[in-house]
Amino acid sequence: MKKKNNTVAKWILNIIFAIVAFIALFPLIGLIISSFRPSTELMRNGITFSINWNELSLNNYIYIFTQAGEYWEWYGNSLIISGLTIILSLFFSSMVGYSLATYNFKGRNLIFLFVLVIIMIPFEVLMLPLYQLMIDTRLIDTFTGIMLPLIVSPTAVFFFRQYAIGLPKELMDAARIDGCTEYGIFFKIMAPLMLPSFAAMAILQGLHSWNNFLWPLLVVRSNDLFTLPIGLATLLTPYGNNYDILIAGAVMTVIPIVILFAFFQRYFVAGLSTGGVKG
Structure with a gap:
């Protein structure tokens, strides 16, 4: 019984730490998504977590690596x-x-x-x-x-x-x-x-x-x-x-x-x- 309680407590702690880690990574996720958007879209909507696949492209990174x-x-x-x-x-x-x-x-x-x-x-x-x-x-x-x-x-x-x-x-x-x-x-x-x-x-x-x-x-x-x-x-x-x-x-x-x-x-x-x- 004690071993089972320890296992449950460990799972609860892991879930809590996973949630905290996701919250901590939330701004970085938004930054990564926004890095694929054009400048006009960023000026219009700012950094958002919504994904419109038609707007996303590699142009920003291509410009960084080439120009x-x-x-x-x-x-x-x-x-x-x-x-x-x-x-x-x-x-x-x-x-x-x-x-x-x-x-x-x-x-x-x-x-x-x-x-x-x-x-x-x-x-x-x-x-x-x-x-x-x-x-x-x-x-x-x-x-x-x-x-x-x-x-x-x-x-x-x-x-x-x-x-x-x-x-x-x-x-x-x-x-x-x-x-x-x-x-x-x-x-x-x-x-x-x-x-x-x-x-x-x-x-x-x-x-x-x-x-x-x-x-x-x-x-x-x-x-x-x-x-x-x-x-x-x-x-x-x-x-x-x-x-x-x-x-x-x-x-x-x-x-x-x-x-x-x-x-x-x-x-x-x-x-x-x-x-x-x-x-």
């Missing part, structure tokens, strides 16, 4: 910036978080306090000082200027620190006895144990970098350095003559995030749950 050269330039810029940001952020943030968790040195708690304070400060408060720094270092209108504020993320440092606290310190002592250097201990022993945290942060940092709009808008001046969010925003006009290309282009922007999540999903939940409860 929208700037779109793919923006796409490439976003891929480069997001890819480098993920790699550099995971590298530096993991080392900072790992050192705060495993080494006892003077000022460690003060540094961690600064990390927590920075997490609580809205980015809008930091924009002007960061913008002035980019001007002083002559990094305006460069990829480096876009990526630099995101390379060492306080949220990622906090997450890696919380995860590294639970790593077995005995492995570090054994490696030192065998003559392994501190860098060797991190890269050869501890980093493989931190793979779930790397996967979780890769998804979160990649999502943040891919969708980042405000900071690149401040830093970038040249059209050939536009990222996808900025480039798509330039398609908005009072006349609405680019809405069909805008919506089709927005649908295409989802693909890298889906691929990123599919690649790291096996570690994602484990990384978030483990990193969130230790400390």
